[in-house]
Structures are given as C-alpha cells and as structure tokens.
Amino acid sequence: MKTVDITPDAMARHIARFAKLKPIENDYAEREGVPPEALRMIAADRIYTIVSEGAAPGAAVGGGGISVYVLDCPPGDGPAIHAHVETHESFMCLRGRFRIRYGDHGRFETILDENDFIAVPPGVMRQFENVSETENATLLVIIAGQPEDALRDVYYPPEVGAKLEERFGADAKAGIERMGLQFTAEQGASAD
Numbered sequence: 403m404k405t406v407d408i409t410p411d412a413m414a415r416h417i418a419r420f421a422k423l424k425p426i427e428n429d430y431a432e433r434e435g436v437p438p439e440a441l442r443m444i445a446a447d448r449i450y451t452i453v454s455e456g457a458a459p460g461a462a463v464g465g466g467g468i469s470v471y472v473l474d475c476p477p478g479d480g481p482a483i484h485a486h487v488e489t490h491e492s493f494m495c496l497r498g499r500f501r502i503r504y505g506d507h508g509r510f511e512t513i514l515d516e517n518d519f520i521a522v523p524p525g526v527m528r529q530f531e532n533v534s535e536t537e538n539a540t541l542l543v544i545i546a547g548q549p550e551d552a553l554r555d556v557y558y559p560p561e562v563g564a565k566l567e568e569r570f571g572a573d574a575k576a577g578i579e580r581m582g583l584q585f586t587a588e589q590g591a592s593a594d
Contacts, residue, residue: 418462420472423450426458434577440570441578444482444562446473446530446541471543472496480531482562483508485524485587489547489555492521493530498539503529506589527589554582559589 425448451458453470475498483503493502495514502520503511508529514520522528532539547555563585567575579585 415463418452418460420450420452422460423452424459425449426451434580436574436577436581437570440566440574443566443569444484444558444578444583446475446481447479448474450474467546467548469545471545473541473543475500475532475539475541477532477534477536477538480529482558483527483529484556484558484562485527486522486545486547486555487525487557489545490521490524491528492519492544492546494519494542494544496540496542498532498534498537500539500541501531501533503527503531527587556583557587558583558585559587560585 450472451461451469452472453462453464453468455463455467455469480500493500493514495516495518497516499516500514501511502514502522503509504522504526506527508527512520513533530541532541563575566578566585575585
C-alpha cells in the first residue's frame with residue numbers, strides 16, 4: 403500500500419474550526435426564505451456542520467458517507483418528532499443531559515447523560531430535548547448514509563407541518579419542503 407503524503411494546505415480542507423462555523427439555519431433562511439424561527443420550531447436551535455461531503459462553510463470535507471454535526475441547545479430545546487428512512491442517525495451527549503424519545507408518537511424515552519450514546523435505526527420516530535435545567539447542552543449527531551440524504555432524509559408527521567404553516571405561513575412551510583424536509587411521516591399503532 404502506498405500512502406498519501408498530504409500538505410498542510412491540502413489537509414486544511416479536512417479540518418473544521420468550530421470558531422469559524424456558522425449555524426446552518428442561517429444558510430437555509432437565506433437560500434429558501436425560511437425565517438430562522440420556523441426552522442427552530444422543527445429543528446435544534448443551533449446546528450453546526452462539522453464533517454460533510456458537501457461544501458458547508460467551514461466544515462471538514464470527507465467522511466465517506468458520514469456527516470457530523472454539533473448541536474447547541476438551550477434548556478427545553480430540540481426538534482419536532484421525526485424519522486430518517488434512508489440514513490442512520492446516532493447521538494452522543496457531550497455536555498448536559500438529553501431526553502431521547504423514540505417509537506411512534508415518541509412513546510418510549512431514555513435519558514442520555516454526558517458521554518452516553520444512542521444509535522436510532524432508520525424508520526424509527528425520534529426526538530431529543532435538552533433536559534438540563536439551566537444550561538445549554540451539546541449533542542454530537544452522526545448521520546450515516548448517502549451524503550446528499552444527510553439533512554434531506556427527514557420526515558415529520560403532517561400535524562407538525564400544519565402547526566408550522568399556522569404559525570409562520572404557507573411560504574415558510576414550502577421553503578422547508580424545498581430544502582428536502584417532508585411532512586409525510588405516518589405514525590401508526592406500534593406492534594410489540
């Protein structure tokens with residue numbers, strides 16, 4: 403096997419400097435005309451792309467089908483319940499505590515303390531929430547699958563879309579749908 407001798411300039415593309423990262427909802431808001439508050443209603447407060455195959459500003463290039471994000475969540479913050487169908491999503495609590503709800507309608511839950519990890523299978527509804535009482539909590543999110551699916555393979559129940567449209571209007575919902583997020587997840591009665 404012949405190794406690759408990479409220069410510091412070439413390696414720089416593979417390094418993410420957290421201080422230089424910009425939360426992704428700002429990018430979405432600019433591109434699709436979605437108010438950041440509308441995206442925060444269904445996603446975490448601040449999502450930073452650390453590793454991606456695409457051209458996320460400041461993110462490390464690479465990952466071979468793995469996308470990595472760091473989420474900074476104030477107390478009570480987290481996304482609406484959703485599922486990923488084609489990608490595998492895993493969470494590791496880096497700081498604070500997170501409640502992970504899973505199963506149809508989030509009927510089950512577990513608490514992640516610092517350094518705890520959970521891998522949620524594709525197709526399973528999931529939701530996380532910072533349950534730390536007074537401090538922001540930090541969650542590492544790893545999405546494995548086709549790079550173009552990392553943030554597009556997200557399905558919310560129709561009622562989430564209806565609440566979003568009621569609060570922010572049809573244009574905000576349509577902008578989120580143009581981003582690739584969908585409001586078509588059908589939750590049924592679970593078989594044990």
